[in-house]
Amino acid sequence: MSISTQLLKGIITKNNPSAPLSFTGVSTDTRTIQEGNLFVPLIGERFDGHDYVEQALSKGAQASLWATSVPVPESLKNEDRLLFVNDTLFALQAMAKAYLRQTEPTVVAVTGSNGKTTVKDLLYATLAPLGSIYKTQGNYNNHIGLPLTVLSMPANCQTLILEMGMSGLGEIELLSKLATPDIAVVTNIGESHLEQLGSRENIAKAKMEIALGLKPTGVLFLDGDEPLLSHYVKEGVQTVGFSSENKIVIHDLEAREDGYSFTIDEHSYDIKLIGEHNVKNAAYAVSVALHLGLSPEQVARSLERVAISKMRLEKIEGQKGALLLNDAYNASPTSMKAAIKTLKAYPNYEKKVAVLGDIYELGIDEEALHRSVADEITEPITTAVLVGEKGQWIADEMKRRGSNIPFVSFVEKEEATDYIEGLLDGKTVVLFKASRGLELESIVDKLKREEG
Template identity: 45%
Template sequence: MFKVKELASYFPNGRGATQDSIQIREVMTDTRVEKKQSLFVPLVGENHDAHRFLMNAIKMGAVAALWQEDHELPKEIPTEFPVFFVEDTLRALQETSSFYLRKVNPVVVGITGSNGKTTTKDLTASVLQVKYRTHKTAGNFNNHVGMPLTILSMPLDTEVAVLEMGMSQAGEISLLSKLAQPRHVMITNIGESHIEYLGSREGIAKAKLEILDGWQQGSFIFDGDEELLRKYHQTPQAFACGFQSSSDVVINDIVLEENRSLFTIDEDLYELSMSGKHNVKNASYVVTLAKELGLTVKEIQTGLKQLQMSGMRFEKHMGLNGALIINDAYNASPTSMKATIEIILELKSKSKKILILGDMFELGAHADQLHKEVSTAITEEISAVYTVGEHAAQIIEGMKERNLDIETKHFKDKDSLSHHVQQQLNSDTVVLLKASRGMKLEVLLNDLLDE
């Protein structure tokens, strides 16, 4: 990565061997995980302060540390151990990642959106790595702490960095964009996630558009079917991708199958190794970017086929009695929940279709209404809908208002829910698990899977 003495030009107030050529290979924020040749960055949270673990960090491999100057340095720290005193360790972590990003100097791709940003990030990396040495955000490391750590885990020979940018409040994506200085940016869609804090879809759109605050005028790729982004169609270097003919990049000839999707752009046929119309649109963003970065149609087709998804996103498992269990419980919003239900409706291999749906978070005063609206995606091809949580029962209420002839039941706890579902599993059954991450619906897998 870099040498200790390189930090001295950014953080001149230090003690110990701060001018040494000691090699730093990793960054440590959690002293429970051994990291040899690492820089320890003690972060201060609401309920913890990692400064008290400096000695443990040294035992676990730290060779230097950032240190918040309002904290007293432990007397037992070796005199030669390099310590850089900073006003705020989080800000210093971000500054360190900014320095390292300039050192490596990759093409930076920034991705945000209410839904689909992790899928699009995975797709982007899968395609671009066909031609370039590509580094991407791991898991959900997409916030003001996670993105700097993603950058600092980048190999020195990285040519393209694909950075996912998440948020819950206005101003957060602006910070990330200014930090990453992306040459290319994507906004996957404008949904309802975080409407509790942002008030409206217009407020959400404004927050997502903060990704342009650090944009370096490469390409700006976005949802061409979204009215709230309509005014950006004429922006220089903007590419609106969508199903409507008014888009710059128009998606045609869509064929949705159980384990893949086919579509054309500019008469070129692409195959995506996942189903769903929303995933086809995500793939269109990636096709557009890849062409901008010089990939051939054949290279793009190769990348789309070799996709490896992040965990708990439409994971397929063998369930009891030969049932298919689909774990899509990493996160949920009204838009993504409806889109996932549509994929289940398209499944031809199973005729008995059970939906297990839990609460979607951060919807504030809109929660009941937005949960109820999920019912509009449900048809009588679904065999049963079971809900759990404070607001998810509204999905069933919406179904009752539409007089759907489907078995429904709301459960107060996951144990009774899993027991009820276990009795119904056979080789003709598919079960979907979908809810916000905090609902931890994935715990049901232990009871539903064929071990």
């Protein structure tokens, strides 16, 4: 099965080719379009992809969709490569849904406030023995990115792992009903998107929309240690966690220098990931893999080959022999506290520096939630460096409490960089954690060991 106009059956309203057209792929961006692609011009608040259709065709696009509501310019009046549809976004999503119906991979969907990408990467490793496998690339996890992920999947794919993100109610429901997953995983409920959703209860409700598109025979895996998810637990739902009340219980947790070992159902597993929260992330991957018929031995071997996406507690060699822990991809109060806990437990370093910055989209309680991070900044942390305007709230709270941990705050990253550089030596490990918008990784880039 290839990507063709057959996927648009009943959707093309004009210029439907008499014989199906096949495409090398689907693109919404002329900057990355490839020869033979189908171009899909999307309309946003500040752009209209129809303005770039001529450019897409000149770069080798086989054809382009065109919304019937958009006037066709004179330069394209005689262009027979325009395929007219009522709504280009709907057409993109319908193509993805049709492609899944025809290729029939096992679909594993993952959502949650934290850990989505890590669980996706862990699943990609543990499910590899099942055959051809594909996963969401980068952050293509929304109403546009997910269908593009599906349409970039090889036709022979047997297992498709889809990350599902959201910023409001109704968004994951759309994604789930598009993908109709065989398995769905909800990693946890944190504070991300509190600004839009108002409460953690609403965040849980939004994340649980993943179950609305689940196939009738599908299985749902939940964070069984999260009280907000308890009333979603019904017959057939698999709860995962440390509590003995869960259906899948994590036992015998043991920290090691480069990761952890743990036991599920009397079988031991090792992960080379730091952070106790990653043990539960691994447990989801183990549980799904076992459910799909892989043996504990196969799963244990696969976990040894895990490659995690960048900026998720990524270990980087710093200047003067220091170790940098780059966890700056994103942050919530929950994930920031977990990262600090990881830093405190990290072995073989005398000095432990926590570089913490702004957390966005927390809504009316953002100051209190930032201040709550101070709860975790205790010994053996040796220095806390607070960065950004919102990061100052953490510093203020440490000052208010009379914290015995030395701390310093900077609004500007450049000043923070100079200060942190002075702390580096071979006995120091430094954690970097903040929301994506602060781009704290720019400090990491300046402090990492120079090649050569």
